[in-house]
Amino acid sequence: MKIGIVGLPNVGKSTLFNSITKAGAECANYPFCTIEPNIGVVAVPDERIETLAKMYEPEKVTHAIVEFVDIAGLVKGASKGEGLGNKFLSHIREVDAICQVVRCFEDENIVHVDGSIDPVRDAETINLELIFADIETIDKRIEKAKKMLKSDKKYQVELNLLEKIKTNLENNIPARALEFNEEEKVMVKDMFLLTSKPIIYIANVSEEQLSNLENDETVKKIKQYAKSEKAEVISLCVKIEEELSGLDEESKKEMLEVFGLKESGLDTLIKKSYDLLGLMSFLTAGKPEVRAWTIKKGTTAPVAAGKIHSDIQRGFIKAEIVSYDDLIKEGSMVAAKEKGLVRSEGKDYIMQDGDIVLFKFNV
Numbered sequence: 001m002k003i004g005i006v007g008l009p010n011v012g013k014s015t016l017f018n019s020i021t022k023a024g025a026e027c028a029n030y031p032f033c034t035i036e037p038n039i040g041v042v043a044v045p046d047e048r049i050e051t052l053a054k055m056y057e058p059e060k061v062t063h064a065i066v067e068f069v070d071i072a073g074l075v076k077g078a079s080k081g082e083g084l085g086n087k088f089l090s091h092i093r094e095v096d097a098i099c100q101v102v103r104c105f106e107d108e109n110i111v112h113v114d115g116s117i118d119p120v121r122d123a124e125t126i127n128l129e130l131i132f133a134d135i136e137t138i139d140k141r142i143e144k145a146k147k148m149l150k151s152d153k154k155y156q157v158e159l160n161l162l163e164k165i166k167t168n169l170e171n172n173i174p175a176r177a178l179e180f181n182e183e184e185k186v187m188v189k190d191m192f193l194l195t196s197k198p199i200i201y202i203a204n205v206s207e208e209q210l211s212n213l214e215n216d217e218t219v220k221k222i223k224q225y226a227k228s229e230k231a232e233v234i235s236l237c238v239k240i241e242e243e244l245s246g247l248d249e250e251s252k253k254e255m256l257e258v259f260g261l262k263e264s265g266l267d268t269l270i271k272k273s274y275d276l277l278g279l280m281s282f283l284t285a286g287k288p289e290v291r292a293w294t295i296k297k298g299t300t301a302p303v304a305a306g307k308i309h310s311d312i313q314r315g316f317i318k319a320e321i322v323s324y325d326d327l328i329k330e331g332s333m334v335a336a337k338e339k340g341l342v343r344s345e346g347k348d349y350i351m352q353d354g355d356i357v358l359f360k361f362n363v
Contacts, residue, residue, distance in 0.1 A: 001294075002039075002067045003273045004095035006088075008122050010110055011103040012204040012238040014038075017070035019238065019245040020266055038070040044274050044292070045267045048283065048324050048354060052290045055332075062291040064281045066274050069095055089133050093192065097276050098199040099269070100126060104218040104235075105206035119203065119222040124172075130194040131169050137193065138166045161187055169195065177229040198276050201226050202269065203235040210237045210259065234272060236265025280353035283324065284308070301349040305359045315363035319345045324354035 007013040021040025043063035053061045071091045092098070102119035142162045149155040161184050165175055174195030180188055188196055203219050213219055213235050223233045244252050244264050256264065274280075274294075281292040282304055293307045306313030326341040327333065336342050351357075 001097075001277050001279065002069050002095040003097050003099050003277075004069045004071050004092055005099045005101065006071050006092065006126060007101035008103075008125060011101045011122065013101045014070055015242055016101055016202065016204070016238045016266075017068060019241040020068055020270070022245055039067060040070075041065050041067050042270060044270055044281070045263070046281065046292055049290060049292055051328060052283065052285045052324075052356075056285050056287060056290055058285075058287055058290045060289040060291075062289060064274065064279075064292040064294045066270055066277075068099075068273075071095075089129075089194070092130070092194055092197075096197065097273065098197050099202060099273060100199060101202045101204055101238075102222055104203045104216070104222065105209060105237075107206075117218065119218060120225045123201065123222065123225060127174060127195070128172065131172060131174065134175065134193045134195050135166060135169050137191065138162055138169065141191065142166065157183070158187060165191075165193070174229055176231075199229070199231045200269075200272055200276055201231060201233045202238075203233055204238045205235055207237050207240060210235070210240070232272060232276075234265060234269055236269070241266050280351075282351050282353075282355045282357055284358070285356055295351060297353075299351050300347065301345055301351060301357075301359075302347050304351045304357070305361065308359065311363045312359050312361045315361035316347060317360040317362055319349060320358040320360065321345050321349075321355050323352070324356055327356055 005013055005017050017038060017040065021038075021042055043065055046063055049061060049063055069091065072088055100123060102122045103117060104119050106117055142159065145155045145159040145162060149159060161180075165178065165188075168178055169175070175188065175193045176196050176198060201222060203222050205213070205216070205219065209216050209219070219233075219235055226233045240255075240259070241264060244255060245266065247255060252264070256262070278297050279294055280297050281294060284291050284293065293304070295304050295307060301319040302313050302316040305316050305319070320342055321344075322333065322336045322342045326339075327336050330336040330339055330341065333342070
């Protein structure tokens with residue numbers, strides 16, 4: 001699963017990417033320093049894995065992961081090929097969700113492409129380009145649906161949906177902000193619309209703003225804007241996050257305490273991004289390995305078993321499951337079993353986040 005980090009030039013996008021992945025993407029005070037998308041795979045912070053590792057002392061510890069893609073900066077007219085528009089749009093098509101960085105801080109030493117700080121305007125600049133690209137896609141599909149309708153009336157449903165989406169796009173309402181029934185959701189998924197991708201906004205603030213976020217008018221504006229399309233906003237200071245990413249755990253903890261933070265903004269972002277994609281983790285724990293396995297929410301036990309190995313899914317018999325909280329409360333798997341907290345679940349069981357599982361199978 002890929003999250004695309006986007007934003008206008010010089011909003012802190014590549015610095016954020018560097019902080020997340022420590023991949024060393026080039027950073028410079030001019031547009032388009034990131035031309036080809038940099039890609040980094042990062043572990044999802046999960047205290048449960050660390051706790052289980054202390055309990056089992058395994059030979060190997062494996063976290064769930066999220067892939068971040070740093071996509072080239074965008075300017076007005078991208079949907080018509082301006083700047084690096086064609087590249088930008090093609091890279092957006094390849095990601096599963098969008099993380100849009102907007103600049104909320106003032107700094108006369110860092111040029112803003114539009115000459116002033118306005119995160120809502122910046123967000124609209126990018127979103128309008130995605131909307132324009134989607135209108136082009138929708139128009140082509142409308143034309144095709146009208147032709148097919150002449151010989152098959154079932155295309156009327158698709159045509160109605162396309163026209164509904166187009167009307168909203170023309171009013172600057174992205175597809176992700178619309179309500180669809182189950183049949184429509186399937187059709188929309190097949191349209192591969194850019195504005196249907198889930199999005200999370202990063203408000204890049206200064207160190208001074210970080211201490212008074214609730215009263216910051218600039219942050220309030222982007223939060224209000226995001227709310228209109230059912231999106232979340234994470235406020236963080238990219239400059240501080242960059243410093244934190246280079247520290248050891250003890251120094252990092254001390255620095256977070258200085259700023260009155262429970263965790264880094266990056267840890268929050270990675271967790272929220274994982275959740276944004278509708279993902280969760282089930283866990284396996286033992287001496288060989290403690291591991292978090294990524295699955296979609298709503299996944300059944302046999303399908304989850306297939307994440308480990310296709311043979312386990314094919315020969316699935318049952319899943320022995322204990323919740324993480326119950327295991328930690330009792331202190332061991334033996335104690336959890338004695339209390340009757342380890343359950344046997346069958347093929348219809350829907351996995352829950354934090355389930356610790358042992359799959360029984362026969363091939």
